Amino acid sequence: MNRKAATEQRRCSLLQAARAVFARQGYANTGVDDIAAQAGIAKGTIYLYFPSKEAIYLAAVLEDARLLAADSRAAMASAGAWQEKLGAYIRTRVNYFERHEDFLRIYISEFRGMCMQGKPMAAEFIHLVQEGEAQLAQLFAAAAARGEIRAVDPELAALTVSDMTRGLMERRLRNWGRPIGPEDTEFVLDVLCRALAA
Amino acid sequence: MNRKAATEQRRCSLLQAARAVFARQGYANTGVDDIAAQAGIAKGTIYLYFPSKEAIYLAAVLEDARLLAADSRAAMASAGAWQEKLGAYIRTRVNYFERHEDFLRIYISEFRGMCMQGKPMAAEFIHLVQEGEAQLAQLFAAAAARGEIRAVDPELAALTVSDMTRGLMERRLRNWGRPIGPEDTEFVLDVLCRALAA
DNA sequence: AGCCATTATGACTGGACAGTCAGTTTGATC
DNA sequence: GATCAAACTGACTGTCCAGTCATAATGGCT
Secondary structure, three states: OOHHHHHHHHHHHHHHHHHHHHHHHHOOOHHHHHHHHHHHOHHHHHHOOOOOOOHHHHHHHHHHHHHHHHHHHHHHHHHOOHHHHHHHHEEEEEEEHHHHHHHHHHHHHHHHHHHHOOOOOOHHHHHHHHHHHHHHHHHHHHHOOOOOEEEHHHHHHHHHHHHHHHHHHHHHHOOOOOOOOOOHHHHHHOOOOOHHHH | OOOHHHHHHHHHHHHHHHHHHHHHHHOOOOOOHHHHHHHHHHHHHHHHHOOHHHHHHHHHHHHHHHHHHHHHHHHHHHHHHHHHHHHHHHHHHHHHHHHHHHHHHHHHHHHHHHHOOOOOOOOOHHHHHHHHHEEEEEEEHHHHOOOOOOOOOHHHHHHHHHHHHHHHHHHHHOOOOOOOOEEEEEEOHHHHHHHOOO
């Protein structure tokens, strides 16, 4: 009885389609009909899987946000020195977004902003972001305690890393001016290592 | 004959009202009626001053974006050493946004994202952003040429500064966790100075 | 006071779109 | 191949809202 599995599969490809359309057109300019068309099904069918347009959006973003958080966490855990852990964090994120451009578009250009509007929308999403920042803060606190980096406020350092990483992502979307490449990532890492060195 | 001036004044307060509403509710959730109510006039009147909702939005953002760019430019011009110029850039921007919270909300949580969607919308806006980044790049190029900072790609450094500054703004909006204060700004400056030092 | 131009009003229209539901198809099971 | 539930369909409904326009108020001028 792979009924459950088949249903789950359909749900997934529906989310994939939704991501593609939301990334291309944005939330407000996307009709549920558009998602249906992209997924090759009728509008009514969508409502068998999700109760509302907003729920689709949230599910589409959250699925990737969870995977991204898991990836980062794993990469950091399997790295050694603080520089390597930091590098793992940033490179993993850059890499994840390279492999999931639709998610990148939604995440950077709309979703974060929507979370900042009053909307409760995404308690889990906020939690995932904070979790990532907390891991970084812990990394810095530990390294500082061991004297491997100078004494900085670990939270401030974590927020700064988070900002710089997000900046890397944004550059990838606005392709105003120069194309971006691995040297962008390495520059950020270099800046951080120099600024934090004991 | 202060006819022109009076009209301009009305246009301005209309934009002010629009900013307040857009900041509170976002573009999509704001009706032209809402703007009219906030401004204390009827909907039809709005169309005497602007041809469309989108035009209001654009004008509201652009007005502030121009002032911000002018402020930054002036502050950098009147500072001396590269550290001071950099500090002037960042502090001026933080300060401007502190004094124009509605603009901050719109800018950070929606407008940038909308520019990244395909929309032509805001050629001038993009130009203003690039201009700010170009000034930073020029600052770093000059300082590097004088041997005051180490040799870095000036554009990469400028983009990084831009990202970190924007990060400072974002933190002000998402008041998840700690409140933010001047120490956030000073930390960013400290990181940059250490990372760029010759 | 009477006149006209400028400015303002808000009921109205047309289109878009989220969500519904009565009916159709599918495919598993006997 | 008959039966039935689960999956699917798309025309339809009600709501919302940007933009219009016929009408009204304002205020400067003679």
